[in-house]
Amino acid sequence: MIDIKPDARTREQYVRNIVDTWLDASAEQELQGRDWYPSAHRLAEQMAEGDVQIGAGLLAALSPQTAWWLNIELAREAYESGTPARHTGNCLAKAAKILAGADPAEVLPMDRKTGHFYRSILDPTDADAVCIDRHAHDIAVGVEYGAKDRGLSSKGRYALIAHCYREAAQRLGEIPSVVQAVTWVVWRDRLVGTSTRGTLFATAA
Template sequence: MVPWSASEKQREQYVDNILTVWQCATSEQEQRGRSWYRIANELARVITGGDARAGAGVLAALSANKSWPQTCRLARQACETGLTSGHFGDALAKATVIAAGTDPAKVLPMDRKTGHFFRCIADPGDTDAVVIDRHAHDIAVGDIYGRRDRGLSGQRYELLAAAYREAAQRLGELPSTVQAVTWVVHTDRIAGTGTRPPRT
């Protein structure tokens, strides 16, 4: 059963929106997106002395409401010396137990962004995981929500993840690759650096 509550027309629009942003990628943006999770996986290995799964868990646990550079700094500190500040208590607690050896899948909400982020970093070849953050959401719905609530839990998360999987299937790509490339295009665009029109 398809895990969607939106109309067929709306679901197809989400897929079309994702594909449109994909087609706007420059070769440089595409390369950045394609390498994103591989580079994150290497970082996960470095900060834990070779355990990419644990490193991915720590990075994912500390990613909520933080920029990627902030997340990396906090994750390094959590793995090297421990972490008692710099984030919400829940995130700190999760990072601490993961760094101490608990399986991230037993700590993180695996059906939400944090769990999917962990999966994509731990295994960049994961054929199912899709990170739906605020940017991935806005790409799919074709609207920048700003501070409005996106409702990214449960059925809505899966609705959007399924749209990325469908777009990826049409392109012959991994869902995480489609998400990462479109994320790069979108974030460049909202930062005022994306200038290339869609490919035809």
């Protein structure tokens, strides 16, 4: 795992890695990344019959360790049936509270991946939210960790990578979630191209 308090040179390299990955994006990859959260927002609104807060909350609560296609399926089933299923107890409990009327911001860990994922879907123009999953981490660090633990459950480590994305976004004149989504598409395509894995967005950190 990376140091929670790296020196200035290492921190700058993380930012540079993010910027360089952004600059490697093709026009199609940039388009895909820019539309990711707006598309997820529309999906959340549609699946919860206009209540994007509930839709975004369910998607975020049920996102850990789940590929995006399954994440959508589980969230839709939970809303339609009123009973979340087919996930871990902790995630199901959060989804159940959201369905019962709790504010997702009071249920989800807002300083971690699922909280930032929720915020980015709820408001794709949020200028602070940035979802740091395992791919976002690897982009910044410049190394594919594979199945190794990245330590993103640590508040300090998550905050460090999130800060690097915000710094990269500032330099690029973008918002952090857009930089994260575009660079994620580039990274995904690289991994698929080397046949190391073909996972979809929103898998767990």
